[in-house]
Amino acid sequence: MNNLKGLILSGGKGTRLRPITHTSAKQLVPVANKPVLFYGIEAMAAAGIDEVGIIIAPETGDEIRGAAGDGSRFGVHITYIVQDAPLGLAHAVLTAESFLKDSPFVMYLGDNLLQGGIDDLVDAFRDHKPDALILLTHVPDPGNYGVAELRDGAVVKLVEKPAEPRTDLALVGVYMFTPGVHDAARAITPSGRGELEITDAIQYLVDDGRRVEPHIVKGWWKDTGRLEDMLAANRLVLDTIESRVEGELVDSQVDGRVVIEAGAQLVRSAVRGPAIIGPGARLIDCYVGPYSAIGDHCTIENAEVEHSILLAGSSVHDLAGRMESSLLGRNVNIGRDHRQPRAYRFLVGDNSEIGIL
Numbered sequence: 001m002n003n004l005k006g007l008i009l010s011g012g013k014g015t016r017l018r019p020i021t022h023t024s025a026k027q028l029v030p031v032a033n034k035p036v037l038f039y040g041i042e043a044m045a046a047a048g049i050d051e052v053g054i055i056i057a058p059e060t061g062d063e064i065r066g067a068a069g070d071g072s073r074f075g076v077h078i079t080y081i082v083q084d085a086p087l088g089l090a091h092a093v094l095t096a097e098s099f100l101k102d103s104p105f106v107m108y109l110g111d112n113l114l115q116g117g118i119d120d121l122v123d124a125f126r127d128h129k130p131d132a133l134i135l136l137t138h139v140p141d142p143g144n145y146g147v148a149e150l151r152d153g154a155v156v157k158l159v160e161k162p163a164e165p166r167t168d169l170a171l172v173g174v175y176m177f178t179p180g181v182h183d184a185a186r187a188i189t190p191s192g193r194g195e196l197e198i199t200d201a202i203q204y205l206v207d208d209g210r211r212v213e214p215h216i217v218k219g220w221w222k223d224t225g226r227l228e229d230m231l232a233a234n235r236l237v238l239d240t241i242e243s244r245v246e247g248e249l250v251d252s253q254v255d256g257r258v259v260i261e262a263g264a265q266l267v268r269s270a271v272r273g274p275a276i277i278g279p280g281a282r283l284i285d286c287y288v289g290p291y292s293a294i295g296d297h298c299t300i301e302n303a304e305v306e307h308s309i310l311l312a313g314s315s316v317h318d319l320a321g322r323m324e325s326s327l328l329g330r331n332v333n334i335g336r337d338h339r340q341p342r343a344y345r346f347l348v349g350d351n352s353e354i355g356i357l
Contacts, residue, residue: 004122005103006044006076009092010037010064010110011057011083025060027110028067029230029327030311032237033276033293035067036224038074040108045075047122049106052076053099055083055092088195090185093177102179107198109173113233115219118174124215125176131210132181132202135172137217145170146199148214155212158199160191169214171199172221180210227327234309235291238274247277256290269300278312289322295330 010027027037044052052071056064061082071078083095093100093107106122114135125133134155136148142165149157149167158171175198184204191197206212222233243257247264254260256273263279271277271288280297288294289306299315304322313331316323320336328334 003103004049004126005100005105006049006052007055007093007096007100007105007107008037008040008044008052008110009055009089009107011055011060011086011092025057025063026225028063029224030293030295030309031113031224031230031233032241033278033295036113036233037064037068037110039113040110041068041071041074041076041078043108043114043117044106046117047106047119049122050076051079051103053079053081053096054110055081055096057086058082058084086195088190088193089198090188090196090201093181093198093201094185094196097182100179100182104176104178107175107177109223111224112173113222113224113237114172114174114217115221115236121174121176121215124213128213130213131178131205132212133176133215134202134212135174135215135217135221136169137172137221138168139170140168142168142170146197147171150214153214155202155206155214158203158206160197160199169216172217173223175202180205184208230309230327231291231307231325234293235307238276238291238293241274241276243273247279247281252283289324 028035041052054064054068061080065080068078079099081096081099083092106118139145143161143163146158146160147162147165147167148155148169148171181201184201185196187204188196188200191200202212220236222229222236224230224233241257241259245254245260246262247260250267252266252269254271258271258273259276261277261279264277264281266283269283269286272290274290275288275292277294278296278298281294282299284301286300286302287304288300291307292305293309295310295312297313298310301317303316303319305316306322306324308323308326310328311330314328316334318336
């Protein structure tokens with residue numbers, strides 16, 4: 001277990017987050033002004049894993065490479081592995097076999113967030129030495145996930161997105177495997193979705209008498225594939241920040257846990273935390289409420305924003321109502337035109353312009 005490697009899956013098309021993902025990889029959409037992917041890389045580094053492979057898609061791979069680089073900023077070495085088509089998680093494992101070789105590894109879905117990182121889980125994997133360790137959590141809608149059935153604390157059955165789930169234990173997007181999973185992935189056939197499912201590969205291990213150890217997640221876990229999940233993840237992470245004001249405040253006020261990055265400027269504005277304001281942002285005659293993440297070089301003027309994520313370069317101005325529960329892509333411009341709605345909610349792709357009537 002000493003040569004443990006990391007595998008982060010950062011491919012896929014991100015259809016549930018469109019139109020944002022028409023122009024950007026879903027793993028690079030920020031939570032608390034940091035791309036979701038970076039949380040996974042940092043979790044690997046914190047657990048002592050320094051060799052990390054990242055599965056990328058042909059369409060978004062260059063963007064992922066440009067953002068994460070060679071990994072040195074995180075204290076790891078990154079190898080990029082192209083998966084030509086999104087043919088399932090087990091297919092991704094096979095695609096990465098030349099990188100993983102005979103090493104045990106941690107597989108982490110690049111659009112997932114797990115409270116507290118993976119240090120304890122990696123320690124348990126190293127100490128107990130199972131053939132696989134899977135993370136599980138209780139969910140209200142198990143039919144949307146891979147579902148595990150346990151008996152006497154052991155995994156006995158796994159089903160991908162069952163029509164009639166027998167438990168509410170869903171597979172969390174973090175898995176730990178020994179090299180035997182490669183043979184399991186080769187032994188299975190594509191599902192009805194045309195994919196090699198990781199649940200089928202794990203079931204193969206179970207049926208072959210291999211030891212698959214379950215671990216119930218006690219903290220929160222988020223799959224950030226939808227707008228509601230992104231906003232929820234943003235709330236959870238912002239709840240952990242500590243106040244830091246490095247930008248310029250001119251006749252302005254901040255309350256609660258607020259981060260104002262260097263280069264940001266607030267003029268006659270109020271920010272109520274938890275919230276983060278990115279470098280170069282300008283807030284003029286505005287209010288930014290709790291659970292807001294305002295990206296680099298954004299502008300908010302004569303407007304109110306709350307419980308929202310604004311990506312770099314976006315601007316919101318002259319709104320009579322409060323914009324809330326929204327996600328704006330890069331370089332989006334939203335401004336009031338004439339008539340007055342009372343509230344606004346947006347999911348807007350990059351380089352857009354919206355005039356409010």
